[in-house]
Amino acid sequence: MPRAALVDLGAFEFSEFERGILECLEGLKGFPRFALANALVHLGKAYVLAPIDMEMAVFRAITAEEEAAxxxxxxxxxxxxxNAKKLKFDRHVHKLGLNEFIEVIRAHLSSLRGVPNVRLKRKLVRDSKRMTLEIQVGSAWLEPVPPLNLQSRDDTTKQVYFFSREVAARLARDGAKSLKDSLRKIADTRNQILYACERGRPEVVSTDLEQVLGVVRSRVFRFAILIALLFPYRKRAPFVQQAIDAFLKSVEGIEVEMDYWESPPDIA
Structure with a gap:
């Protein structure tokens, strides 16, 4: 039986941008493809359930995010x-925490001065569509190979930066003692929408549901973009390694190497 194209999954209409992302993922195989396909199916069922069972719609949406992660x-x-094997796809804190940590990294990148313009672009490579990243330098657009073949270092120590300032700001905002505690509260959302507590039974307000589904949908496709930027390339990207190590150090307290990949990025 031929496998279904990713763009044919999900009981909702993909935007042109979303379809473009999924077309770049048709070469994805095995378990990673099954998980991403399941994310799209869960997301589609969330939209179907929304008018009749809002709690289960949210549950399906959360599961979609976890499957994409x-x-x-x-x-x-x-x-x-x-250290990728230390990322556990059977732990809610890791799966739901990945997107939260991406927000930590985004806060860091947004705070930098003189950040160049960056754009996503699709191109045809040996009869398959591939997602690439282009960075503007002057009037030229350069393409790191692989995408995210970059690195961020601390201005003072010159060591690889693990986003400590942004993590501290996140903890102050959440009033949490550790990032793991903060992420655990998010992971507990799955149970909170299904089970009663001393304050009463859970209830999803219909006016919130459309926003929730939209947020989760954007997270699923954020993961899809990252997968599209990673899976075609055998060469490992320094910024991706930096993000993995920073996540494990911040969430699990795992000590990691502080300095690696001294060579400049390759440019196509």
């Missing part, structure tokens, strides 16, 4: 990134 973790393992 699982697909990313599996790709990182397949590409043999150091």
């Amino acid at each position: 699982t697909s990313l973790i599996l790709v990182l393992r397949q590409r043999r990134y150091r």
